Amino acid sequence: MSDVRVAVIGAGVCGLSTATELQDLGVGDVVVLDAGHPGDGSSGLSVGMVETQYVEAADIAVRAHGRRHYDRLERDHGLTFVRGGYLRTARSAADLDAYGRSIERQRAAGVPDAEVLTPAEIARRWPHLVVDDLVGGLFGPSDGHIDGYEYCTLAARLVRERGGRVLTNERLVGAEASSGGWTLRTPRRTVEADVVVNAAGPWAGAVGDLLGAPVPLVPQLHGAVTIELTEPLTPLLPFVMDYVPGSGRAGVYFRSERADQLIAGLHVEEAVADAVSPDVPLGRVDDAFLEELVERLTERLADTDGAAIGRSWTGLYPMTPDHRPIVGRHPSRADVVCAVGGGGNGIQLAPAIGRVAAEALVGVPEPTFAATDPGWDPARLAPAAPAATQAP
Ligand SMILES: Cc1cc2nc3c(=O)[nH]c(=O)nc-3n(C[C@H](O)[C@H](O)[C@H](O)COP(=O)(O)OP(=O)(O)OC[C@H]3O[C@@H](n4cnc5c(N)ncnc54)[C@H](O)[C@@H]3O)c2cc1C
The missing domain is CATH 3.30.9.10 (D-Amino Acid Oxidase, subunit A, domain 2)
Known part of the structure; x- marks a missing residue:
């Protein structure tokens, strides 16, 4: 069990998928903060299509992963998946x-x-x-569709059942980093963490700025x-x-x-x-x-x-500007992990986005998509990293 403390900003499909994947990889201290409730953002407004009809092997691999993930949630937890x-x-x-x-x-x-x-x-x-x-x-x-809101509600329950916290009505408004880690501020409380995951969907640009780890979102x-x-x-x-x-x-x-x-x-x-x-x-x-x-x-x-x-x-x-998600450690702040940029495919990509983000945070010898790299590395967007922080 890893003792790294992780705060995930955003309880949409990407944040909650990252949280459950982190728990799968043995991270015990996971807290998800959302300005509203699970599924309040784009995830609750999508039409929920989950499919694999792409041409490039990498595009197919991440979507096949997503479909299997939702198949499992249907089987094990009754998620509605209409094929x-x-x-x-x-x-x-x-x-x-x-x-x-x-x-x-x-x-x-x-x-x-x-x-x-x-x-x-x-x-x-x-x-x-x-x-x-x-x-x-x-x-x-x-192929078929799920309900993004239903998935977020279910995933939040699973995170809590496994000992994580999902805090609602807690908007991140300030963040300070010190040698002891992050102090994250919402209007009602502070939360301590070693690593912050930016999974704030359309608001990821603003959250990235608060963390000193900018992400270009469109x-x-x-x-x-x-x-x-x-x-x-x-x-x-x-x-x-x-x-x-x-x-x-x-x-x-x-x-x-x-x-x-x-x-x-x-x-x-x-x-x-x-x-x-x-x-x-x-x-x-x-x-x-x-x-x-x-x-x-x-x-x-x-x-x-x-x-x-x-x-x-x-x-x-x-x-994102190049239409691909931005997922992994931020090039200039290694204590920030990005899980953003699902675009119009965020529901079907969220399980893979969560997996890639969690693996980047924990560090695994054999990443799931090593053979079919989807090209999501944040380094592509900010290649010059003048003052990279140490990874916790
Ligand atoms: C009309 C429509 C149809 C779509 N159809 C599909 C589809 O068929 N298939 C598909 O795969 N995708 C589809 N999508 C895209 C998909 O919905 C998104 O890509 C996906 O939901 C993004 O998830 P997310 O977790 O990144 O963001 P969100 O779901 O927006 O989650 C971000 C969360 O961050 C929280 N937040 C923001 N700022 C802060 C802060 N400062 N502090 C704390 N919390 C904060 C928000 O409250 C929100 O809950 C569709 C989208 C739309 C709009």
Whole structure:
């Protein structure tokens, strides 16, 4: 059992995954501080998709890890994991070639059931999808969604059951480092720690500044809506992702929530807009978003006459400038570990982000992703480290 004292800032999916992984690695003294409650941030606002339909081996490995993690929580603790499948559309022969490579790499990563579908096969399985402009798709039948809020509530309970603390309504407002470690201040208390994990999601920039360990974040505003259908749509639709990675242009996604309701939004993995403040007011999506969403949706989905927008909400993707998470010891403060930057994939990546952060903190001889490095090392963003502190 390690006697290092760790404070994790943020009880979203990334902070709580890091806390449980630290406990798995034998760290007994773990405290998670959140300005609100577990799941209050982006994690409770996501649509919760967990899937492995990527092309690069490293992207697949971290997501396969995430899916196995949620499988285990479903089996052992009753986490709701709805496996409706995930279809990534293909518009070119190059997409199809890449998807063929994905199948092989998914098999190597322990995901045996992904398949490349022809347009005819897509239309046969889901007759409501428009396939005229497609050359096929990559389909993961075992992919599905979780509820980010439910996961955070469960993970907070597990952290507490194993002797850790999760403190709510405790916003970090000040931090002093001395030879005896960190003194962290919230408006109501101080907390002592040897190492601090910055897992503050869209607020990680502000928390990094408080810790003297800056992280470049580009929080992006995203929204999602429910679509209420007049007639039940059967068979239920999988999660359809009609976005071309690297295009720099948002694509539509949608899935059946129930036979008479869809959930839909616009997704992009590049930071396509200026950063917004993490404290930007959240609420309903705006008219421009709705117009674009409806236009894209009707290009991909037939028979939606009479459908109406129901509920809508906005939340933040905690993006980084190069669209990859920042995970590991901070290059200029070794007593700060970063677990940030999940972007629009933070739910599916959180188990791997937590694992990589915990392994960097504890120091393990064989890191889990040594063979397929996802490129998350914080050193890439601040290579010059003039006054690195000693790792506790
Ligand atoms: C509309 C939408 C749909 C999405 N869909 C998906 C999806 O389908 N699949 C997927 O994988 N991802 C999805 N995402 C992305 C995903 O939700 C995020 O990447 C993920 O939730 C980020 O988790 P986090 O733990 O980094 O941040 P958060 O969940 O935001 O957690 C950060 C926590 O830090 C706390 N905090 C902040 N400042 C302080 C402070 N000073 N002191 C103490 N605590 C502090 C906050 O209260 C918050 O609880 C979606 C996001 C949105 C907005």
